[in-house]
Amino acid sequence: MTTTTEARRPAAPPAARTNKTQRHSGRGRALVPAHVLAWLYALLLVIPLYYVVVSAFKTNGDIFAHPFALPTSISFDNFSTAWSRANLGTALANSVLITGTSAVLTLALAVPAAYGLARARGRLGTAVERLFSLGFLIPGFAALVPTVLLAIAVGLFQTRIFVILFMPATALPLSVILLTQFMRTVPPELEESATLDGASRWVVLRHIYLPIAMPGIATVTILNLLNFWNEYLFTLILGGPSPSVRTVQVALPTLVSQTSTDYGVLAAGTLVTLVPVYVAYILLSRQMEDALLQGAVKS
């Protein structure tokens, strides 16, 4: 396509070509600071990751003596020690269960709610949407004590089920608001014609709204997965310390000792907990980037 356009275009005179080259060159020079800043930013992100990776193969002595040096040998002893000491296998299973179930539950509640709000025309819809927005105003700590009391009252304190029920409650405001905005981009005419063809509300949601809002759903999913996976305070307090219930984020600090922490083992354990998050991001990143791109084009 580009070639055809270029072929039809009359050749630029030499002076114009020179100007264009100068313009490109000037633009290139103008972009140098941006490139430098971008690389610096990338470096800032990579340095801590590099530090954790190399530390996972070192002893405490090496970590403190040569923090950024490459390990002198590659041994996976720190990984196996972290795995057994923190019971990471069970903890990973708990994290996957809690994170996955909570994410599914959040979508199951947020998608219909967002669909309803996106199509609502009356004041009630606006009021409900604002109600969801109010969820942002509640600080986490403010919810902690009532939540603990609630868990105790319903007899679900220090259980996985309460954590699974609690997580979606924290994620719903953002999920609903984001998905509502995505669903508003669906032309009403599509829904009207489908309805005229006899499609039910469910069919409209399933076959029209969901495919179009898929980048938004992916974005919400990945944000929720990251939040649920990394959640520490609430899972520590609401889930409790039992090795059979605790998540990786609660299990990992058991590798920390006030008097003598083995930082190589801790770094190895940290890497193990990062892998599932990284995999989830890889799987959903394309959809998330599409969503961001959509937002950029619209704006």
Next chain:
Amino acid sequence: MRKTRSMIGAALVTGLVVPLAACGSGGGGSDDNTLTVQSVWTKGTAEGDALSKVIDQFTDETGAKVEWLDTGESLSDVYETSVAGGSEADLVLSNYAEKTVDWVKNGAVVPMDSYLKDWGLSDSIKGSAVDEWKDSDGKLVGLPFSGFLWPVWYNTDLLKKAGVDGIPATTDDLIAAAGKLRAAGIEPMAVGGNDWSGQKVFLQIAQSYADADTARETFTKGGFCAQPDIMKGIKLFTKLRDGGVFVDDAQGYSADATNAEYFNGKAAIVSAGSWAFGSDDLTPELAASTTLSGFPDPSDGGAYDKPTAYNGYTGVGVMLSPNGEKKADLAEKFVKLLYSSETVGDFVSTANLVPAATTGDDAKINNPLLEQGVNDLDSRVDYAVMPDASVPGAVADPMIRATSLAYSPGHDAASICKSIDDAYASVG
């Protein structure tokens, strides 16, 4: 950040939920034939491995199950919130410091005074150790199990290399030694100005001119600026700091980083507890060249005749929860097994633990530094007042932030004592 969040969260839950939960909440977490043991010792550590053997033996002998919650450093936060839900562990193995100091007062654990006698352990535990576990109301918070020695370690090879003859006896000697060490490219004293370890060193120096009662009272109530002997000690601290005794940027060091400086041979002196005797990073050569002693006396005469070190029995003790009280028979069997001479001996020989139990007096010591500490330290040092039992639990964290400032150059004694007094004032 995470720790701060969890501390604030736990404080919120403890402050607001525990009183409400006390009005009536669900029953205990485990059945009558299961004992839940929560410990600061975690699996895979030497102490954790020794505890694991006790648990296995207990199950073999009684048929009862043990659910082991190895919560490590988050123990107090997790335990307190579990109390709120009525699902706390039956037995808690933790140290007596900061939050645990108030646990009998706020009903998180039951007093152990009667159990000490009823379980026949009065003669099995050293009386001085029992005294350290009594709160300000005189109630026994827990049964002391392990103690600690907290000497100053001197690498005699590095001292010799720098031309320092012998262990510095006075603070002036120490400043002179620091100069020689620095000239030889060796860091003098590694100290963890960023955490609890630096706080202990600071308070050790601050009480150099104060008798034990004065130090204890000041640590308990605050008023550092108003106490002349303590102020004299703080001025001594600033003199040592400005004299180059501590590693550069000491305010950024943690306990682990401090130990690593010593273990790597970069620093010649460190203040570290007996828990570090068994460190994997401590080579036999370094252990052989290490002399355990105390922090030098002030050159103008202090409150102690000999250099000072810390010791105590607030390391780890056994606490009984309200849930555990309902299973007192089962708890008794477990605790008696824990204090048996075989078990204590195993903790001493494999985990280098300083026993609070008299049953451990004849235990075989395998670690050369523990042997040196147990056999020689008493003759070399006087023991200063250990702050943990005196500093109120709520003050501990803000106080550590205040003492961190003390290690930063430019802070004089007046500003240091003010920031510590502010820490006491901030918690009422």
